[in-house]
Amino acid sequence: MIQYADDITLMLSDKTSIDSRVSGALDDLKEWFSCRDLRMNKDKTQLLRFSYGMNFKTEAFQCRDSTITSSGSLRMMGVTVDYRLSWVEHIDLVAKNMSRYIYGLRTLSKLVDVDAAILAYHAYVSM
Structure with missing residues (x-):
């Protein structure tokens, strides 16, 4: 977990399916927010799946009561990062x-x- 001001970035990796790891990490993050009287802004929450040599998947990620949009790129700390780590x-x-x-x-x-x-x-x- 990387935290800067009010932005939090989770980075996870797995050689096979990462969906269960993302789901567990989001549950942990929601608990972390709850303990601090914070909440996750669903409109600003994005999922970026890095993919080497594979095409970008646009499906949303469903985690209990939340649907997280999957994006081909996102801005993080003023830097645009895409799914292939291209500049x-x-x-x-x-x-x-x-x-x-x-x-x-x-x-x-x-x-x-x-x-x-x-x-x-x-x-x-x-x-």
């Missing part, structure tokens, strides 16, 4: 965002002095 989706997203920032800086540089443009650069691009 393609993350790089595309970063490039798209940087393109927007550069366009905004180009537009802003025509309206403000150099110091303000540099401040905006450091706020958005060099973060």
